[in-house]
Amino acid sequence: MSYVDEVYRRTVEDNPGEFEFHQAVREILESLKLVIDSDEKKYRDVSLLERLIEPERIISFRVPWVDDRGHLQINKGYRIQYNSAIGPYKGGLRFHSSVNLNLLKFVGFEQTFKNALTGLPIGGAKGGSNFDRKGKSDREIMAFCQSFMSELFKYIGDDLDILGGDIGAGAREIGYLFGQYKRLAGLHCGAMTGKGPSFGGSPIRTQATGYGLVYMLENLLRRHGKGLDGKVVVISGAGSVAVHTIEKIQQYGAKVVTLSDSDGYIYDKDGIRLDVVKQIKEVRRGRIKEYLDEVPSAIYEEKKSIWDIPCHIALPCATQNEINLNAAKTLVRNGCIALAEGANMPCDQEATEFFQQSGVLFMPGKAANGGGVAVSTLEMRQNSMRTSWTFDEVDGQLHKIMSEIYDKTSDTAERYGVKGNFVAGANIAAFEKIAEAMMAQGFV
Ligand code: GLU
Numbered sequence: 001m002s003y004v005d006e007v008y009r010r011t012v013e014d015n016p017g018e019f020e021f022h023q024a025v026r027e028i029l030e031s032l033k034l035v036i037d038s039d040e041k042k043y044r045d046v047s048l049l050e051r052l053i054e055p056e057r058i059i060s061f062r063v064p065w066v067d068d069r070g071h072l073q074i075n076k077g078y079r080i081q082y083n084s085a086i087g088p089y090k091g092g093l094r095f096h097s098s099v100n101l102n103l104l105k106f107v108g109f110e111q112t113f114k115n116a117l118t119g120l121p122i123g124g125a126k127g128g129s130n131f132d133r134k135g136k137s138d139r140e141i142m143a144f145c146q147s148f149m150s151e152l153f154k155y156i157g158d159d160l161d162i163l164g165g166d167i168g169a170g171a172r173e174i175g176y177l178f179g180q181y182k183r184l185a186g187l188h189c190g191a192m193t194g195k196g197p198s199f200g201g202s203p204i205r206t207q208a209t210g211y212g213l214v215y216m217l218e219n220l221l222r223r224h225g226k227g228l229d230g231k232v233v234v235i236s237g238a239g240s241v242a243v244h245t246i247e248k249i250q251q252y253g254a255k256v257v258t259l260s261d262s263d264g265y266i267y268d269k270d271g272i273r274l275d276v277v278k279q280i281k282e283v284r285r286g287r288i289k290e291y292l293d294e295v296p297s298a299i300y301e302e303k304k305s306i307w308d309i310p311c312h313i314a315l316p317c318a319t320q321n322e323i324n325l326n327a328a329k330t331l332v333r334n335g336c337i338a339l340a341e342g343a344n345m346p347c348d349q350e351a352t353e354f355f356q357q358s359g360v361l362f363m364p365g366k367a368a369n370g371g372g373v374a375v376s377t378l379e380m381r382q383n384s385m386r387t388s389w390t391f392d393e394v395d396g397q398l399h400k401i402m403s404e405i406y407d408k409t410s411d412t413a414e415r416y417g418v419k420g421n422f423v424a425g426a427n428i429a430a431f432e433k434i435a436e437a438m439m440a441q442g443f444v
Contacts, residue, residue: 020321027423056081057080059079061151063151068137075131076100078129087121089160090162091126092128096131104127114365118401145176150180167239171206208375209372211398212370213342215399216406232254236318236322236343258306264303265306305327328355352364370401412426
């Protein structure tokens with residue numbers, strides 16, 4: 001059995017029932033066969049894959065807090081410090097009822113590769129809690145965040161592990177977490193990104209993942225002789241990534257016709273109205289169904305699949321495994337020519353392979369949604385330098401980083417004889433950098 005297959009088999013055995021984690025490992029290992037199979041001994045002798053897959057450290061703790069009725073609540077809290085070969089641990093916090101160790105290991109493993117691909121000096125991490133902010137008051141969210149940080153503050157720092165946002169952890173949560181960190185550590189430093197602009201946050205951090213996704217997509221289409229103007233786009237999700245993707249892609253002349261939350265989706269054939277969406281999501285913190293109150297000609301569906309709607313471009317920006325083989329077939333049948341992943345692993349492996357075989361331009365999340373963590377790293381840089389850059393300066397750097405990620409991904413695929421396979425290109429380019437750093441640092 002090859003080294004890669006052997007490591008995958010052992011990963012499944014040693015991490016029973018952790019299906020998303022197995023899936024993320026399998027996808028990356030499949031790509032790495034192109035590098036490793038021809039030079040197995042070099043990697044096997046230093047157990048490189050085993051060390052890459054096993055997180056350096058997992059911190060697991062309880063989060064007690066008191067709700068508005070005076071009842072005691074307990075949530076689970078985690079931080080996975082996955083890999084620090086190329087820089088301090090960096091990655092977001094996810095606060096959602098689905099969070100468990102399996103899920104965080106999958107996103108943490110992916111984050112390690114995504115971060116390496118940005119070209120910036122950051123290792124990989126992920127953390128979070130099974131806490132769900134839906135239906136909670138501001139005071140309850142603050143109580144939870146303060147309790148979460150009361151434990152985690154011991155393990156983070158601007159040269160050690162830098163927290164950021166993710167699903168369920170936006171500007172409000174980051175603010176409360178940072179306040180408590182500052183109080184306990186006695187430091188006003190860059191141990192967290194996604195901070196408010198008045199206390200060290202970077203311009204464009206809120207928009208970065210969405211804008212970066214569109215910059216990547218524009219690169220992808222342009223290099224294939226196509227453009228965004230006049231294209232019909234289906235986007236899932238209604239969080240920060242989806243909203244800022246809509247904002248930027250509309251500037252390029254594309255028409256977005258959908259958005260969704262966990263209850264259902266909105267279809268507006270005339271093009272989604274961003275002002276209405278921002279009012280619902282950013283001001284009222286409501287559900288997307290409320291879009292109908294302002295735009296009665298739109299359609300709201302709870303039962304049907306959003307991927308049944310015909311489009312030229314699909315941008316899954318909600319969550320993992322939202323597109324399976326069936327959805328992929330429908331998208332291709334309806335004329336979809338390009339897909340870029342705004343969420344982490346929104347397409348399962350069968351769907352991904354089907355898109356690639358069908359000639360759809362497919363850009364995986366590790367390359368397509370790296371803009372968020374890239375601008376987080378620019379925030380760290382501004383904090384260390386005790387400075388702040390303008391919106392345009394950071395936007396310009398984001399644009400350049402996304403273009404460089406595209407080049408790296410595309411060139412690497414070509415170098416390994418799989419031109420246009422951006423999944424392999426992204427995985428291998430990231431691996432080359434991490435592997436080199438790990439080899440140089442000895443058996444640790
Ligand atoms: N959650 C984002 C990601 O998945 C950003 C993480 C961060 O800013 O640390 O890349």
